[in-house]
Amino acid sequence: MNHAQLLPTLKQLRLSGLASTLEVRLQEAASSRLSHVEFLSLLCQDEVNIRQQRQIAKRSRAAGFETPKTLEDFDWAFNPKIPKKKIYDLATCQFIREARCALFIGQPGLGKSHLAQSIGYEAIKHGYRVLRKSIFDLVHELMTAESSGEQPGLLREYLKCDLLIIEDWAGKRLPPSSAEYLLEIVMRRYEKKSILLTSNRPLEDWGKLLQDIPVATAILDRLLHHCDIIPFVGKSRRWAGADALGLTFANIDRAAAAAKS
DSSP states (O other): OOHHHHHHHHHHTTOHHHHHHHHHHHHHHHHHTOOHHHHHHHHHHHHHHHHHHHHHHHHHHHHTOSSOOOTTTSOTTTOTTSOHHHHHHHHTTHHHHTTOEEEEEESTTSSHHHHHHHHHHHHHHTTOOEEEEEHHHHHHHHHHHHHHTOHHHHHHHHHHSSEEEEEEETSSOOOTTHHHHHHHHHHHHTTTSEEEEEESSOGGGHHHHHTOHHHHHHHHHHHTTTEEEEEEOSOOSSOTHHHHTTOOHHHHHHHHHHHHO
């Protein structure tokens, strides 16, 4: 059986990874005088690598990563105040093994979302199930599912993943029932599965934005019990003028209050 005849057989056996590198490996075997075992080992490793890449891509899509973001892609030089060591510690996934939480908090444009997704991507590569949602999509889906009687199934989806990434937490005022939905998820994942949050607002604002201070307190109590809190400070990657104008949390709140008066 020659090379051309072998390719259909490999495809029939669903060894497309091996088939895609066969010609290169044949040339390498001839030029390097590889033994049969060495040649076969390389082909098998090619197949394993291709399957792993496909599995990671499939899990990334299921997690909600349209375009996976990696730690290598992040511009660390842009904002050296970001605690790089702490981010890489989270990327080892030890916090997932320990069912801990993580909170990235700071003003917009500092890389919270990119790094949260990067950690999620590392978790996928480690074999963990990951799900990423914005707080707005999560609440909307739960409210819609409740009205249609499908909420139990949707809750199971949020609870079975090893890492739940919730972005834009407390980004703006949510519907009154939102706090109860979120408390349900936090309580049932507490000390069992990890949550990674990104938030643009300080902790003291959460009760107001969730429109339920007691429930927000209960959420914070569980989230922060076993949690790595990483503050993001520095200049915005999206709008350089934010840093120059000194738009801190306090300044934003004062400006909003002045606009209402």
